[in-house]
Amino acid sequence: xxxxxxxxxxxxxxxxxxxxxxxxxxxxxxxxxxxxxxxxxxxxxxxxxxxxxxxxxxxxxxxxxxxxxxxxxxxxxxxxxxxxxxxxxxxxxxxxxxxxxxxxxxxxxxxxxxxxxxxxxxxxxxxxxxxxxxxxxxxxxxxxxxxxxx
Numbered sequence: 001x002x003x004x005x006x007x008x009x010x011x012x013x014x015x016x017x018x019x020x021x022x023x024x025x026x027x028x029x030x031x032x033x034x035x036x037x038x039x040x041x042x043x044x045x046x047x048x049x050x051x052x053x054x055x056x057x058x059x060x061x062x063x064x065x066x067x068x069x070x071x072x073x074x075x076x077x078x079x080x081x082x083x084x085x086x087x088x089x090x091x092x093x094x095x096x097x098x099x100x101x102x103x104x105x106x107x108x109x110x111x112x113x114x115x116x117x118x119x120x121x122x123x124x125x126x127x128x129x130x131x132x133x134x135x136x137x138x139x140x141x142x143x144x145x146x147x148x149x150x
Contacts, residue, residue: 057108062101069101076129077101080116088125090114 037045050056059078062069073096082093108114108127116123 054113057106059114060105062097062103066101069097070095071098073097073101075099075102075107078114078125078127080120080123083116083123083125089128090125091128 064070075097076093077095077097078090078093079095082090085094086092110127110129112127114125114127
């Protein structure tokens with residue numbers, strides 16, 4: 001019966017997941033969080049999903065085999081190396097791409113938040129390029145949270 005439930009039907013696993021979700025839904029806020037919310041927002045708070053606040057976009061990597069995409073590039077192209085070298089507020093990138101490298105891809109406006117989705121999952125930074133560089137591009141394996149309305 002155990003093997004039937006666990007390996008074939010997944011009954012026990014699915015029931016455990018359902019039970020955990022129900023317990024989590026009934027769990028009140030931790031006391032410190034409740035106190036913090038009451039202090040900072042005495043009239044209450046409205047919870048929203050990321051999709052309600054941001055447009056989520058994927059980055060990509062232009063072909064490294066095509067020099068037209070890289071030589072004399074002017075568009076900042078951010079990678080994990082930029083985070084490691086420059087911290088969590090990025091004003092410039094180590095590498096740049098040319099407009100030809102975009103191939104119809106959308107650029108990301110400044111004040112976007114980038115998040116790594118491969119290798120070092122969860123690493124993140126805020127993009128704050130100078131005013132003349134108001135749009136940037138991202139490496140594949142990163143997503144950007146773009147504030148709605150930008």
